[in-house]
Amino acid sequence: MTEAPERYGLMWPGKRAAARSAQARASTRLIDVPELSVGPGTSDSGGGTGDGAGDSDGAGDSGGTGNSSGTSESNSTGNTIIVGDNLEVLRLLRDTHAGAVKLIYIDPPYNTRSDFVYNDDFSIGVREFRDRHGPHDPRDGPDSGARLHADWLSMMYPRLILAREVLASDGVGFVSIDGNEVAQLKLMLAEVFGARNVVATIVWVSNLKGRQISIGGPAGTHEYIVCFARDAEAIARFRGSGSEFHERMPAVYRRPGYRVKHDEHGPYVTKNELYNTNSRFNERTAPTLVYRIHFNPTTGEVRVSDVDDDTEFPGFVTALPHPNHRDGLRWHAWRWSRAKVLADSDDLEFEVSGASLRIRTKVRDVDGMTLKDVILGPTTAEGQADLDALGMRHLFETPKPVSLLRTLIAVASDDDDLVLDFFAGSGSTAQAVLEQNAADGARRRFMLVQLPEPVSPRSDAARAGFETVAALTVERVRRAAERVGQNHPTVDCGFRVQRLATASE
Numbered sequence: 001m002t003e004a005p006e007r008y009g010l011m012w013p014g015k016r017a018a019a020r021s022a023q024a025r026a027s028t029r030l031i032d033v034p035e036l037s038v039g040p041g042t043s044d045s046g047g048g049t050g051d052g053a054g055d056s057d058g059a060g061d062s063g064g065t066g067n068s069s070g071t072s073e074s075n076s077t078g079n080t081i082i083v084g085d086n087l088e089v090l091r092l093l094r095d096t097h098a099g100a101v102k103l104i105y106i107d108p109p110y111n112t113r114s115d116f117v118y119n120d121d122f123s124i125g126v127r128e129f130r131d132r133h134g135p136h137d138p139r140d141g142p143d144s145g146a147r148l149h150a151d152w153l154s155m156m157y158p159r160l161i162l163a164r165e166v167l168a169s170d171g172v173g174f175v176s177i178d179g180n181e182v183a184q185l186k187l188m189l190a191e192v193f194g195a196r197n198v199v200a201t202i203v204w205v206s207n208l209k210g211r212q213i214s215i216g217g218p219a220g221t222h223e224y225i226v227c228f229a230r231d232a233e234a235i236a237r238f239r240g241s242g243s244e245f246h247e248r249m250p251a252v253y254r255r256p257g258y259r260v261k262h263d264e265h266g267p268y269v270t271k272n273e274l275y276n277t278n279s280r281f282n283e284r285t286a287p288t289l290v291y292r293i294h295f296n297p298t299t300g301e302v303r304v305s306d307v308d309d310d311t312e313f314p315g316f317v318t319a320l321p322h323p324n325h326r327d328g329l330r331w332h333a334w335r336w337s338r339a340k341v342l343a344d345s346d347d348l349e350f351e352v353s354g355a356s357l358r359i360r361t362k363v364r365d366v367d368g369m370t371l372k373d374v375i376l377g378p379t380t381a382e383g384q385a386d387l388d389a390l391g392m393r394h395l396f397e398t399p400k401p402v403s404l405l406r407t408l409i410a411v412a413s414d415d416d417d418l419v420l421d422f423f424a425g426s427g428s429t430a431q432a433v434l435e436q437n438a439a440d441g442a443r444r445r446f447m448l449v450q451l452p453e454p455v456s457p458r459s460d461a462a463r464a465g466f467e468t469v470a471a472l473t474v475e476r477v478r479r480a481a482e483r484v485g486q487n488h489p490t491v492d493c494g495f496r497v498q499r500l501a502t503a504s505e
């Protein structure tokens, strides 16, 4: 008997049904909630409650447009908060926003089984598991993790399938996660987006003191931000400002130490000489990159000639390639071809000292730096402080620090890109978009989705008058927008609130 071919992949009970739920058509529509919306084109009457008490889930109906773009009127805001289950909302966005989202940031429940204002426990008991999925496959022993992870996977799977539909061809996604589900998440992303499109796993050191209350093992200090792309080959490098990185994360980025110089094309720094410091590139391995360069300090003219041709040019100083000390070799290669040296000589700095000539390459992006895959600076406590600063102390347990999100948003989006967060929580992503726009002048738009999940009756949020997490989201964004708008009147600080219509509406 021949054995069935073995397959590679992530399996769990409930996967088929989860995939089907992504394919299902949306059964509802979006309607506007003008009384919670803010700014031109949203028909608001001043916006929000102003005192922290939230409307429960955006009751009220404008009659509804079903259009979630928020840009139907020319001067209307491009920002949107949608109150509803993100699965149904993503089904709607699949039709209205296919390929339109440049950056997805999500911070889903981590399945840590903690008692938060939102549900963070997707584990199920033995009996419930059997009722739902039938008896355990005998190969899934009690420690296989199926009861702990299956429902979390089934929750995430259709949402990621739909997320792929709305992501732009050069779009990037970030998912915050901790050690509980990072393995499952990465395998699932690899299945949905393709293994090559799981681009990086960024470590965020969220609490360097370490969670001293951890049960057994080391005290946790970090979580992850898994980065994926619709097409890894189409995404840009995560470039940002070296001085801003240094300010936010001094332990990871040194203060940019290069002296800024100027020429007729503007500022530049020099970091490297023109010769290739790697001795493996030499006259044998790269013969076309081994030649003489001549520079005329009076006229600025540049010439090149063969390395063994000792013709002298009057008025010119000559640079031979760098000597190579490897056995049997004479020269290091240059990093640039002859043609490039002649065409782009404005991007070379020639330092003449007597008869010797040193050549360096000019870097025009003087403050530019690529984001590293460790983030150490913004902390969990800072996320709380951001909420405190808006007068919303202790109203949400797990807000991400705005500066962390700004770092991601700054390197992976610009212009008028759309930033989507469909597990919005306290709405930190919206604040980060607004603050980053204020800082760099871009006109990014945000779209948040948040379930009208009732807050626990014993929570500070309930005591402050909020009935749902979504009400809290709207209020936080309203306060953050008001603050940004005061100092930056040109930033679009309005937002349209929409919600899923109920069956009878």
Ligand SMILES: C[S@@+](CC[C@H](N)C(=O)[O-])C[C@H]1O[C@@H](n2cnc3c(N)ncnc32)[C@H](O)[C@@H]1O
Residues within 6 Å of the ligand: 084, 085, 086, 087, 107, 108, 109, 110, 118, 119, 396, 398, 399, 400, 401, 422, 423, 424, 425, 426, 427, 428, 429, 449, 450, 451, 453, 469
């Ligand atoms: C970890 S929190 C996000 C925190 C957020 N990043 C912040 O900085 O405040 C996850 C959020 O996802 C929401 N959520 C869970 N399931 C959802 C669903 N099906 N649709 C929309 N939101 C959901 C929860 O209510 C919770 O607010």
